[in-house]
Amino acid sequence: MEIFFLPSIVDGWASSYLNASEDETIEFGTPKVGIKNYPASFSWQWYLIVPEGRQVKITFDVFELEQSENCENDYLEVREAYFNDPSDPLVIRGEYGAILAKPMCGSTKPSTIQSSGNMVWVQFVSDSNTTTTYKGFKASFTAGKIKRSVLRCM
Numbered sequence: 001m002e003i004f005f006l007p008s009i010v011d012g013w014a015s016s017y018l019n020a021s022e023d024e025t026i027e028f029g030t031p032k033v034g035i036k037n038y039p040a041s042f043s044w045q046w047y048l049i050v051p052e053g054r055q056v057k058i059t060f061d062v063f064e065l066e067q068s069e070n071c072e073n074d075y076l077e078v079r080e081a082y083f084n085d086p087s088d089p090l091v092i093r094g095e096y097g098a099i100l101a102k103p104m105c106g107s108t109k110p111s112t113i114q115s116s117g118n119m120v121w122v123q124f125v126s127d128s129n130t131t132t133t134y135k136g137f138k139a140s141f142t143a144g145k146i147k148r149s150v151l152r153c154m
């Protein structure tokens, strides 16, 4: 079992790097879901990584964010992550990756999300309004497998 949890601040963005091995399930989400609501002016990004050749499968357990038009106040978005420079596999980025889920908000629990690559970027952002508070979200991910349909030559 190999778990990396390296909180780091890069360009003002707090990030967590989570590595799941073959049969591992790793939880992530806003701080202390179920005990505390998420703070205002809070942002965090998670990099979800599974072994090469596998896909990241995300399942939501709790989801309650402030509802706003176009989810512009508080939101969660999910994209494929990528190496910023292919020759430097230490720097992973996500902000311009292919969209897996556009900014989501409100209290409708998102359905399962599966990537095509083995790295995913998840970003949570809350605005500065402190008068309304919500639970936040809790999710988990595993190394999924793309289901290949079997083609037979007739």
Ligand SMILES: [Ca+2]
Residues within 6 Å of the ligand: 066, 073, 074, 126, 127, 128, 129, 132
């Ligand atoms: Ca808010």
